[in-house]
Amino acid sequence: MRPTCSVFVATSLDGFIARPDGRIDWLEPQNARVPAGEDCGYGAFVAGVDAIVMGRHTFEQALGFEPWPYAPPVVVMSRRGVAVPPALVGRVSVADEDPPALVGRLGAAGLRRLYVDGGQTIRAFLAAGLIDEPTITTVPVLIGQGRPLFGAPMADVGLELVASRAYPFGFVQSTYRVPRAA
Amino acid sequence: MRPTCSVFVATSLDGFIARPDGRIDWLEPQNARVPAGEDCGYGAFVAGVDAIVMGRHTFEQALGFEPWPYAPPVVVMSRRGVAVPPALVGRVSVADEDPPALVGRLGAAGLRRLYVDGGQTIRAFLAAGLIDEPTITTVPVLIGQGRPLFGAPMADVGLELVASRAYPFGFVQSTYRVPRAA
Numbered sequence: 001m002r003p004t005c006s007v008f009v010a011t012s013l014d015g016f017i018a019r020p021d022g023r024i025d026w027l028e029p030q031n032a033r034v035p036a037g038e039d040c041g042y043g044a045f046v047a048g049v050d051a052i053v054m055g056r057h058t059f060e061q062a063l064g065f066e067p068w069p070y071a072p073p074v075v076v077m078s079r080r081g082v083a084v085p086p087a088l089v090g091r092v093s094v095a096d097e098d099p100p101a102l103v104g105r106l107g108a109a110g111l112r113r114l115y116v117d118g119g120q121t122i123r124a125f126l127a128a129g130l131i132d133e134p135t136i137t138t139v140p141v142l143i144g145q146g147r148p149l150f151g152a153p154m155a156d157v158g159l160e161l162v163a164s165r166a167y168p169f170g171f172v173q174s175t176y177r178v179p180r181a182a
Numbered sequence: 183m184r185p186t187c188s189v190f191v192a193t194s195l196d197g198f199i200a201r202p203d204g205r206i207d208w209l210e211p212q213n214a215r216v217p218a219g220e221d222c223g224y225g226a227f228v229a230g231v232d233a234i235v236m237g238r239h240t241f242e243q244a245l246g247f248e249p250w251p252y253a254p255p256v257v258v259m260s261r262r263g264v265a266v267p268p269a270l271v272g273r274v275s276v277a278d279e280d281p282p283a284l285v286g287r288l289g290a291a292g293l294r295r296l297y298v299d300g301g302q303t304i305r306a307f308l309a310a311g312l313i314d315e316p317t318i319t320t321v322p323v324l325i326g327q328g329r330p331l332f333g334a335p336m337a338d339v340g341l342e343l344v345a346s347r348a349y350p351f352g353f354v355q356s357t358y359r360v361p362r363a364a
Contacts, residue, residue: 013318013341013358014332015197026338126324136195140343140358142308144336150196154326156208159195161322164348172346172356176195176322 002107003114005053007122007134008045009149010171016146017119022057030139033169040137040173050111051075053102053125056082058118059092077102077121099128123152132178133162140170184289185296187235189304189316190227191331192353198328199301204239212321215351222319222355232293233257235284235307238264240300241274259284259303281310305334314360315344322352 010027011017018024034040046052051073054062059076062069063085074092076082077099084092095102099121106114116125125131136149159176166172192209193199200206216222228234233255236244241258244251245267256274258264259281266274277284288296298307307313318331341358348354 015330029340138356140341142332142336142339142341144332144334144338148197150324150326152326154324156326157324158211159322159324159352161348161352161354164346164354166343166346166356170341170343172343172354174320174348174354 002103002130003050003111004132005103005114005116005125005130006045006049007116007131007136008042009117009122009135010137010139011149012139012141012143012146014142014144014146015148015150016143017149018147019143020145020147022147026141026143027139030141030169030171034167034171035169038167040167040171041135045135046070046072046115049113049115051106052115052117053077053095053106053121054116055118055121057120072115075102075106077124099125099130103130119147119149122149126150126157127152127154129157132180133175134159134178135173135175137171137173140172184285184312185232185293186314187285187296187298187307187312188227188231189298189313189318190224191299191304191317192319192321193331194321194323194325194328196324196326196328197330197332198325199331200329201325202327202329204243204329208323208325209321212323212351212353216349216353217351220349222349222353223317227317228252228254228297231295231297233288234297234299235259235277235288235303236298237300237303239302254297257284257288259306281307281312285312301329301331304331308332308339309334309336311339314362315357316341316360317355317357319353319355322354 049072053075056078076094079096082094159178162175162177164174231254235257238260258276261278264276344357344359346356
């Protein structure tokens with residue numbers, strides 16, 4: 001059994017995860033409406049994963065956070081290699097496989113739940129049929145243009161809605177499950 | 183006070199209202215999961231509008247339905263004119279104004295609630311700052327590519343979540359309100 005691959009991501013109502021240039025400043029006035037201590041389930045979600053798989057872009061963004069924001073092991077997908085700062089050796093590894101090979105290797109190593117993050121990485125996993133449980137938090141703002149979460153050519157994928165929740169500050173969070181072929 | 187402009191539309195989870203060629207066949211297996219008699223609030227919504235504003239594409243699609251599907255008066259936006267079948271004269275009019283002028287004229291005529299439909303028309307109204315209450319029903323399927331509901335360059339628009347509801351067949355319907363400038 002391969003690991004379950006989950007996504008936990010916020011998008012604008014028009015489906016963007018970032019502006020065309022990558023900025024996420026539009027989230028700031030939205031996040032300002034969220035009560036202190038409310039993480040919309042993120043902490044519990046991350047506590048349940050065995051590793052986080054992300055692309056180089058997301059990794060390099062995360063390097064800008066102080067302290068390092070992730071407790072689980074992080075796997076950075078990159079064909080051309082990524083410099084891992086000494087402080088993160090042992091917590092961050094670099095993988096040059098494609099999504100199926102990576103998921104296969106991590107599964108063989110005993111990992112059961114992966115958190116897949118970053119637009120390009122999520123789309124590559126989707127295109128490979130490897131996303132099992134996307135949780136999408138829709139933030140009540142339209143930004144017009146940006147980097148879409150979705151939008152890769154692929155066959156139709158039907159999903160089951162697992163849960164949906166509206167927060168009093170206007171976020172709507174829905175978790176879906178992609179049924180695996182029998 | 184100008185009329186309130188509402189949208190009531192279904193999109194795939196990846197934010198498309200139709201495939202690249204306009205087909206909506208992907209809705210059929212989804213609609214098959216909806217119990218008989220369940221219209222997800224559409225009937226009540228339509229009963230509350232004074233007119234439906236749509237573009238030529240949506241109008242020509244609607245002409246393919248038998249009987250004519252709309253009870254409220256329909257206004258077709260088209261600069262080059264549209265042929266209205268004799269049976270629909272009196273129920274369908276054609277307008278060549280831009281969205282602000284059209285909304286102004288309909289408001290002066292006493293209309294209070296408009297239902298704006300069709301991807302291009304919705305985007306034109308959005309870009310003009312004329313959408314007040316979008317209701318978006320997210321259907322649990324990814325289709326990969328298609329005609330997006332959103333995605334027009336515009337300034338950020340913050341919305342308020344009015345209501346959100348998850349249906350047992352997996353649709354999530356959220357109604358938003360765009361605060362008007364004071």
